[in-house]
Amino acid sequence: MNKFIPNYYKEFECIAKLCPDSCCQGWDVVVDENSENYYNSLKGDFADKIKEVTVTDEDGDRIFTLTDKRCPFWNKDKLCDIYINLGEEHLCDTCRNFPRITMDYECFTEYTLSLACPKAAELILGEDFIFPLSNYKIKNTEYHPYLMRLLLSARNRSKDIITERGIPFKKRLKNLLGFNVAIQDQVFNKKEEHFKGDDLSFIFDIHEGLDFINPEYAEIIKKAEGSTISSEYDDVFTRLAVYYIYRYYLNAVETKNVLSTIKRIFCAYIITGSIAASETEPDLIRIIQNYSKEVEHSYENAETLELLFESDERFSAFNLAGFI
Ligand code: SF4
Structure with a gap:
């Protein structure tokens, strides 16, 4: 057995709008290339908004800029507009994976969640x-x-x-x-x-x-x-x-x-x-x-x-x- 998945990892489910401190608050979201290419292929107002808020940060990463320290897609009901408009499968890797962490030691892999x-x-x-x-x-x-x-x-x-x-x-x-x-x-x-x-x-x-x-x-x-x-x-x-x-x-x-x-x-x-x-x-x-x-x-x-x-x-x- 060359991987280990703790029980808490399997039990995790995001509590979305019930979350007392959402990951959509306070953090820039880094957008992976595949997701950005997909967003760029879309047309319409929502696609325009994604393009408008996607910028390059000082480390050269493509990110969604925050509005009042919030992800611009985190709506007033504390839900994600990308999830609602495009579906879970089109969340970028950062949002799809968080808080899951993969620790790759070449010949074995361990998994955990972020305490954040x-x-x-x-x-x-x-x-x-x-x-x-x-x-x-x-x-x-x-x-x-x-x-x-x-x-x-x-x-x-x-x-x-x-x-x-x-x-x-x-x-x-x-x-x-x-x-x-x-x-x-x-x-x-x-x-x-x-x-x-x-x-x-x-x-x-x-x-x-x-x-x-x-x-x-x-x-x-x-x-x-x-x-x-x-x-x-x-x-x-x-x-x-x-x-x-x-x-x-x-x-x-x-x-x-x-x-x-x-x-x-x-x-x-x-x-x-x-x-x-x-x-x-x-x-x-x-x-x-x-x-x-x-x-x-x-x-x-x-x-x-x-x-x-x-x-x-x-x-x-x-x-x-x-x-x-
Ligand atoms: S994944 Fe984000 S929104 Fe969901 S419970 Fe964790 S911090 Fe809250």
Whole structure:
């Protein structure tokens, strides 16, 4: 069996106009070439509107420009005019696929959903996820099969460490950092700095400086700084950590960096846990979904963090572990 499809993936169905934070809000939609060619072949007012709003962005992608931060085809009933006028089969690839994500590792494929979608976040964080057995046949790859086997095994061990439910989540996260410091050193010969800072305020400062869709998000993070994260959320954070391990860990076959996945978990835990602690009636799943939309699923913000994980000594695993 060379593919793995989690249960939540099969259960997903878009809730369209009932969605509390539609993917048609705040994001440019990148239009693939085939879809644009099809739209260009059409005649009439609707076809003219599609042509009018399709422009080239600064990265050279063809996109639908947003109107008041909304997709121009997202109508007042919160439904999609392209779906209504042309049918589901003529949605562009971006809209047809979201929130489905395919992780292609050459000789095996794994599937997941994006936490940036509220319905997907409910499914992923609402119940425990059955982790893949990882008994894939690994051959004919550009990377070394031995490295992938090693990473699959380290990924399983990471999942076991973070799901040892008799232990508080913070302690498990610390153990997870420790295990992956050893993997990083032994497999990739990269040592973590023994840096010791004063506190975790730098994580809040760095997040506040990111580029957000919602201009109030920086203020929400600022307000949350210094809040104490309750252990009542340990189950949800365990599922969040398992999701990140599944979603990102094997990227190390290219990046040669397993610790960046664990540092992503650390940041998501500190920021979303603190936001939840600062609110009177927090909805942690929506808080995590928002963080995913603003940070995890933002190419620029995720890349900014990844670069800092490598270059900023305050993100040293030893420093992070000292604060939990
Ligand atoms: S965010 Fe998810 S549930 Fe909401 S409209 Fe998009 S795909 Fe549907």
